[in-house]
């Protein structure tokens with residue numbers, strides 16, 4: 193399959209018209225909805241990959257411990273680059289994304305020690321402003337280091353980020369925001385063109401290095417690509433330096449969209465810029481506030497935390513503090529939905545209840561009882577067998593979190609009546625639908641909106657062989673497996689391991705019949721055998 197590259201994809205902010213589905217169930221026949229056609233993406237780290245085997249039907253009960261927030265920890269780890277001395281962090285979750293972030297910081301020269309959720313990070317020995325590209329390219333949070341590196345060292349060279357494959361995920365706001373703080377930022381591509389056949393009169397070298405895609409005008413290359421005879425691959429890197437040759441300067445920047453990562457990156461940069469920075473239309477997610485508190489504890493001056501406007505008085509010196517990461521609201525929400533989908537009663541801690549209001553309001557409205565046993569312990573009792581379906585539209589905090597959309601969709605397949613799930617944050621976060629359909633779920637997708645049919649309309653979950661294609665999509669398959677009749681095998685668990693610490697162990701503890709199997713692909717088996725012989 194040819195990859196057709198549009199250089200504008202990575203820089204332009206796209207805000208396509210989202211379809212409106214008011215009264216959709218009644219107004220449109222089913223035939224108007226199309227299924228997703230997006231091919232499954234391969235596992236990020238698939239050798240060896242693990243699979244989970246779940247036998248559905250068990251009720252859950254008991255208490256589950258919630259880990260530290262993945263997204264907070266990633267941002268705070270990037271934030272330690274702003275700090276001289278040693279930062280001591282508590283409640284760091286043991287996740288593959290965090291291990292990747294640690295490798296990124298180590299590739300810059302940071303000294304890191306970790307054990308049992310505690311981490312010390314010492315950044316005085318940083319000797320590079322270019323983190324390992326392979327690692328940055330696998331997670332979204334790795335790109336956040338561009339802000340602190342630029343602010344502290346006046347220069348940064350950072351590869352384009354990875355993360356879940358859930359849409360375009362451009363970086364235009366980061367780039368424009370850093371420019372507003374006095375940085376010169378360029379996106380450079382090391383480009384590879386792999387032409388497999390040379391049948392249209394002019395051959396193209398199998399590999400071009402350092403080709404500038406912004407000036408490329410080689411029609412034969414594009415023809416090859418369109419004909420499916422060439423594959424264009426590119427490795428993009430952001431090269432940034434302070435325009436005045438010294439450091440960043442305070443400025444004003446309005447984010448067109450309240451991007452979490454762009455807000456965090458610009459906040460870190462502004463904390464060390466010379467003068468005052470005003471960032472407006474910023475993200476209000478709890479993880480952004482957590483990073484702001486970490487920076488404040490390091491000596492930064494950030495006003496407006498939790499609001500749409502941040503006023504940051506830059507300091508040229510921050511010192512590593514001791515800091516505890518907030519609990520992961522997405523993990524807590526996933527366990528609440530695990531209780532709901534199995535019609536069970538469980539408790540969990542620590543949680544910050546106001547971070548979960550949107551989910552608890554929805555679940556309470558359909559008859560689940562949610563109570564706060566203590567200030568940080570929440571109990572959910574989802575015993576009514578018949579939960580009525582409801583509609584969900586994702587949005588930036590305080591709206592419903594996109595990171596719980598796949599999981600709540602799994603629940604809705606087991607409810608009465610039909611429900612509409614509208615994804616408004618990411619353009620292509622419906623990859624789980626095709627897998628949920630393999631359980632027998634009846635879901636129709638049109639663009640970023642899904643119409644989910646409940647039990648009364650023939651939706652019933654039966655154990656199946658499925659594959660996670662992204663982190664939260666993978667979690668939704670685990671939930672469906674818990675509720676399905678019979679056995680489910682979920683492949684692609686490396687996606688889930690990016691964001692859930694010991695998921696199956698925590699579920700086993702609650703009474704679920706779930707186990708992990710290490711799946712060795714044939715080629716891997718062979719390598720082992722060869723080495724052994």
Ligand SMILES: CC(=O)N[C@H]1[C@@H](OP(=O)(O)OP(=O)(O)OC[C@H]2O[C@@H](n3ccc(=O)[nH]c3=O)[C@H](O)[C@@H]2O)O[C@H](CO)[C@@H](O)[C@@H]1O
Pocket residue numbers: 204205206263264266332333359360361362363364365366449450451452453454475477594595617618619
């Ligand atoms: C590591 C991390 O913290 N990941 C979280 C972070 O991702 P991330 O920070 O990538 O998410 P953003 O808030 O930036 O993305 C939201 C929307 O903004 C768009 N956008 C973003 C940046 C930009 O420069 N231009 C632009 O148009 C994106 O395409 C997307 O449509 O917030 C998301 C939204 O809550 C969560 O789902 C992710 O779990």
Ligand SMILES: C=C(OP(=O)(O)O)C(=O)O
Pocket residue numbers: 331332333354355356357595663664691
């Ligand atoms: C989308 C997510 O993560 P990331 O931004 O790291 O891809 C997520 O945590 O659901």
